[in-house]
Ligand code: AMP
């Protein structure tokens with residue numbers, strides 16, 4: 001695997017590799033993505049294979065701009081509004097899939113819908129522009145594990161695997177995945193919390209956005225949600241007041257004095273940026289478990305609470 005600084009020569013080479021059906025991991029503003037040509041069955045199959053991802057879990061398709069995204073999904077007025085407000089940016093839209101658009105069937109896991117996003121990260125934008133086609137890209141980590149927010153995380157997960165290149169652009173600006181909004185008939189559903197908040201989406205649409213519950217009846221709306229996610233490899237204990245024997249600690253404005261301890265601070269943006277690298281460091285540090293202190297209240301912490309809850313279910 002070739003890990004290169006994301007300069008224009010490296011990006012040109014990465015685009016060539018994508019055209020040849022290879023996988024390229026690249027920095028986005030959310031997390032590192034593991035990209036393939038979304039029109040190639042063989043390339044997309046490689047993503048599922050190297051990640052160990054089950055075939056029923058659909059991938060997000062990344063496009064260079066709104067016009068390119070319109071080739072793959074049916075945009076109604078809600079979609080146009082959200083795209084105008086948030087793209088390029090950290091919101092993925094689930095829309096009816098456009099017939100005959102040439103996307104591999106595997107990308108959408110056999111659904112009639114497709115998830116689309118125009119990312120704002122400079123490396124992602126340059127790569128999409130140079131490649132000139134749609135890139136299917138889930139997070140660049142082994143399925144079920146902690147997402148990658150630095151190039152070193154990608155190398156750690158896929159060394160020896162079938163990933164041709166990593167475009168290194170340092171640490172990701174948000175460090176958490178995109179929000180996923182499903183634009184269904186008669187309702188908008190937040191399928192995954194992420195960098196863009198529900199209230200921001202509601203303000204743009206002028207209507208209520210439904211939060212997806214974890215009830216079974218909602219499961220078919222978003223395949224992949226119920227699967228294991230963000231697991232650091234050791235048990236995660238939430239709502240702790242301190243670390244026990246052999247445990248590492250993640251606190252918010254609270255540092256534990258003994259043992260391996262991280263304070264993610266009381267700033268939600270900073271905590272989000274650092275969360276996955278801290279989970280990875282603790283997971284590999286030899287601790288027997290991770291104790292996590294009380295997460296602060298407020299909407300801006302919802303996404304962090306969501307990821308920690310999923311990590312604790314690992
Ligand atoms: P990841 O690629 O790991 O960032 O995860 C993408 C997630 O987006 C999936 O696990 C689904 O929950 C969601 N998703 C992608 N495509 C669709 C779709 N067509 N319908 C509903 N949810 C989707």
Ligand code: MG
Pocket residue numbers: 138139147
């Ligand atoms: Mg993922």
